[in-house]
Amino acid sequence: MNKNIKNWLFVGASVALMTACDSRLDVKPTQSIEESTALATSQDVEVTLVGAYDGLASNNLYGGAIQYSGDLLGDEAEVRFGGTFSTLDELWRKTMTTTNTQTQASWLQAYNAINRANNVLASLDKVEASKKSSIEGEARFIRGLIYFDLVRLWAKAWGDGDNNTNLGVPLVTTPTRVVGPEDNRSRATVAAVYTQILEDLTKAENLLGNITNAGFASKNAAQAILARVYLQQGNYAAARDAANKVIASDQFALTESFGEAFDDATNDSEIIFKIIVTDQDGSNDLNTFYAPSTFQGRGDIRIQAKHLALYSAGDTRGSFFVKASNNNYTAKFLDQYGDVPVIRLAEVYLIRAEANQRLGTSVGAKPLDDVNLIRGRAGASALASADLNAILAERKLELAFEGQQVHDAKRLKKNVGTLTFSDNKLVIPIPQREIDTNKSLVQNPGY
Structure with missing residues (x-):
């Protein structure tokens, strides 16, 4: 981990504090505080956890960048990037440079949020027992x-070569508080990063209770993300079982209509984990780039006829678009202050359907029943039978523009346009500033 990461990570985020002496007006300005003072009480640790959520919600992470990066990288001429940001244009054209400031910002923000989480985990002895x-x-x-999406975007996909030798991302699991030579971390292997991901999410599942607010981690959220991780690894039995736990918990239900799943007033039952956005806090860069100016967006990501042609007659998802200036835009993110969904129940049903189909099982439900449940909600006609291709086609339609495009292409070993799933151009380069200041880091092939 280089000095650029470290500068973001000092004590979770260095703060300027005013220390009271004999009176409120007799103060000493300080630039940073000692660990024993910064994380001395349970409340201090709880505040740091809030900071970790705030980092997660950045527009450079799950406030938009993680999702649009996956979709622009995986696009096959179903959208067009028509904006002026060269950083996003590089993602869409698969012509990324090592000096791309957007991918650099996402990398830095990811490690910033990780360090806040590390500070919390290192101070659990200060937390009230309850x-x-x-x-x-x-x-x-x-x-x-965060580590799951870091390794998916900045490293070769699971199964693309040897997971035990392919380079993933630096693994940092202890707080960075004082910068030293030991902080020049090398990249862990893809296998090692996935091991850490599974350890964290499995422990989270065991430690947390059921959902009370989708804006915060819960047992259900951990199970849902575990299902996504296992699916990416091709561990279909584990993906099926994790997905089935979420569904069988009876904590969730599909919204009555597809459109309601993207309306904060009606989607509480379906959203398992989300980023909370208000007019005072949080960012929704999916609105910024996917919505037209009539809905406070920039209108940079425009839906093309190739995508619109995928929907069958009667499927309301095929009309869930708006038109402005002769361009089509998804209607999923029209609310400037709408919460950003990270994972919804519909995806969990489709994970269970795919895993059951691949394994020839029907844990929880038959694959056909799960697919038709999703189709029925969208007004699409029921299928008489569902093979793997039908399930994958349903997944593509249901989860369009929600960040899974390139990851699905890689795990399914499908081309992205003229590029093979393993092409180096589908892997984001390590930011050049990181390479320049940390000689232990190795750049991704092709850059």
């Missing part, structure tokens, strides 16, 4: 989720 399990579980969930 809160300790929950706080540890939430911090582990945040760390595991």
Whole structure:
């Protein structure tokens, strides 16, 4: 981990504090505080956890960048990037440079949020006994989720070569508080990063309770992300079982209509984990780039006829678009202050359907029943039978523009346009500033 990461990570985020002496007006300005003071009480640790959530919600992470990066990288001429940001244009054209400031910002923000989680986990002895399990579980969930998307975007996909030798991302599981030579971390292997991800999410599952607010980690959220991780690894039995736990918990239900799943007033039953956005806090860069100016967006990501042609007659998902200036835009993110969904129940049903189909099982439900449940909600006609291709086609339609495009292409070993799934151009380069200041880091092939 290089000095650029370290500068973001000092004591979870260095703060300027005013220390009272004999009176409120007799103060000493300081630039940083000692660990023993910064994380001395249970409340201090809880505040740091809030900071970890705040880092997670950055527009450079799950406030938009993680999702649009996956979709622009995986696009096959179904959208067009028509904006002026060269950083996003590089993602869409698969012409990324090592000096791309957007991917650099995402990398730095990811390690910033990880360090906040690490600070929480290193200070659990200060936490009140009644809160300790929950706080540890939430911090582990945040760390595991971020590492999963870091390794998916900045490294070769699971199964693309040898996971035990392919380079993943630096693994940092202890707080960075004082910068030293030991902080020049090399990249762990893809296998090692996935091991850490599974450890964090499994412990989070065991430590947390069922959902109370989808904006915070829960047992259900950990199970849902575990299902996503196992699916990426091709561990279909584990993916099926994790997905089935979420569904069988009876904590969730599909919204009555597809559109309601993207309306904060109606989607509480379906959203398992989300980023909370208000007019005072949080960012929704999916609105910024996917919505037209009539809905406060930039209108940079425009839906093309190739994508619109995928929907069958009667499927309301095929009309869930808006038109502005002769361009089509998804209607999923029209609310400037709408919460950003990270994972929804519909995806969990489709994970269970795919895993059951691949294994020839029907744990929880038959694959056909799960697929038709999703289709029925969208107004599409029921299928008489469902093979793997039908399930994957349903997944593509249901989860369009939610960040899974390139990851699905890689795990399914499908081309992205003229590029093979293993092409180096589908892996984001390590930021050049990181390479320049940390000689232990090795750049991705092709850059």
